[in-house]
Amino acid sequence: MPWGRMLVCAILAIALMFADLRFSRMDSVRAQLSTLVAPVQWAVSLPSDVLNWGALVLSDQRELVAENRRLREQVLSLSHRVQRMASLTAENVRLRELLSASQQHDIPFITGELLSLDPDPFTHRMVLDRGRRNGVFVGQPVMDASGLVGQVTAVSAYSSRVLLVTDASHALPVQVNRNGLRFVAQGAGRDQRLNVRHVPDTADIRENDLLVTSGLAGRFPPGFPVARVEQVVHDPGEPFARVKANPLAKLQRSRHFLLLFPPEPRNADGRGGWEATLDPVAVEMARQVAGDVEPEEAP
Template sequence: MLLCAVLAGALLFLDHRYTWMDQVRAEASTLVAPIQWLVSLPAEGFSWASMTFSTQRSLVEENRSLREQLVLLSQRAQRMESVSAENARLRALLKATPRDEIPYLTAELMMLDNDPFIQQMIVNRGAREGVYVGQPVIDASGVVGQVISVSRYTSRVLMISDPSHGVPVQIVRNGLRFIVQGGGGPEGLVVQNVPNNADIREGDLLVTSGLGGGFPQGYPVATVVSVQQNPNGPFARVEAQSSAQLDRSRQYLLLFARDAIAAHELVPLNQEALDAAIRVASVAQAGD
C-alpha cells in the first residue's frame, strides 16, 4: 500500500510538471481500450437479448408510436422548409454568405465514471477518427459536453453537468447572455451571475451563444426551471434542467466545429450586404 501511495504521488508530480505525461496517458488509454470494450459487452448483450426476445405486442406499440412521431416530424419538416426558403430569399436579398453545415461523427457510450463528484464518460471514438480535445458533443436533444482527452480508439468527455464545466449561453426569447455551470447532478445546471432585475423566467430556453469558440451557436443547452430573487445580494439563483438526456442517451454526435468557427470568424464584412440592409431600412422608414 505504501509503495502504491508513493507511486501515485510521483505520477501526480510528473503530470503536474511535465507535458509529456499527456502522451503517456493517451498510450495507457489505448492499452486499456480492449478492457473497456470487454466491460461494455454485458450491457450490449443485454440490449441485444431484450431486442431479440421482445414480444410482438411491444413491437406493434413501438411501431405505432414511431409512426405518430414520423407524422409529427414530417409536419415540422414542412414548416421548416418554408422558413428555410424564406431565410434563403432574405440572404439572397442581402447577398450574405450561406451558413455551411457542420460535419459530425457518430459515437456510442462505452463507460461512465463511477466517481459521484465527476460527470465524465468514455465514448468509442478517438484520434484515429480525427477527434480532438475541446470537440463539442451533443445528443438528439441538446449539448452533452466536450472532449477533454483523446486516445487512439476512445475519448473522455466532460459533461455539462460537471461543476467544473461552463457553457456560454443566451436566452432565445430576448438574447440575454449568461454562463451555465454544472450542478454536479445528472441534469441540474446553474445559471451564473444573473442580476436580480434580469429578464429571465421559468421556461426560458437557453442555447449556445457561440462566444468563446467552444460551441457553435444555436444548440439547446437547458431550460430554466427556477428563478429565486436574492434580497441580500445582487444576483439571483437561477437553476436550469439540461436539454440533453445525460442519464439516458447512448448515441452522440461529435461536431467538427473548430474549423467551421475559425472560418466564420475570418469572413470579412460584406459591404454590398451592408448597403442592401441600409436601403431596405430606408425604404421601410419611408413607408412608415
C-alpha cells in the same frame, strides 16, 4: 447368416406392402408405427434443422443490426438539423432588421457510442468509442438527439473522454433564445442541473426559457439547445438572481452521440471554425469568463 436375414427382411417388406395394398386395417397400423418412429425421425433431422435455424437467425440479426445502425444515424442526423430550428426562428426575427446576415453552414459530425461512465459520483464524465483515428480532438463538442452533452477533454487512439455539462468544472457561454441575453451556465455537480451564473436581478429571464449556445469563446457552435430554465429566485437586497436550469440532453439514457467538427476557416487572419465570424475581443472575454477545460490523458 447375413444373406438369410436380408432375405427374411425382403419377404417381410413385400408381405407388408401387399397387406397395405389389400387390407384397409393397415392404415391404423401405419399410423401407430409412424408415431413410434416420429422421435427417431425428429432426432435424425435435429442437427440439420438447428443449422438451418442458426443460419437464418444470424442472417436476420446481421440485417437487423445494420438497419438499426443506419436508422439511428439517420435519426441523429435529422435531430442534429432540427435542433437549430428554434434558435434560427428567433434569430431570423432579429436579422430582418439587418441589411445582410452571414450564411448558415452545415456542421460536419461523426457518430459515437457510449463505452463507459465514470464511477466517481462527484465527477460527470463518460468514454466514447471514437478516438484520434476518427479525427476526434480535445475540446470537440458532443451532442445527443436532444441537446448539448459536453466536450471532449482527452483523446486516445480508439476512445475519447467527455466532460458532461453537469460537471462542476464545466462552464459554457449561453444565451436566452427568447431575447438574446448572454450568460454563463455552469454544472451543479451534485445532480443533473446547471446553474446560470451572474444573472442581474433585473435581467429578463423567466422559467421555461430555452438556453442555447451563444458561440462565444469559439468552443461550441452557436444556436444549439443546452438547457431549459427551471427556477428563477430573486433574493431581496441581492444584486444577482439565482437561476437553475435542466439540461435538455438525456445524459443518463443516451447511448449514441454526435461529435461536431468546426467548419473550414473563412478568414485570412488565421481564425477559423466558429471563431471566424466572432469579434476577437468578445471571444477573449468569453474565454476568460467560461474558461477552457484543461486537457487530461485518456485512460
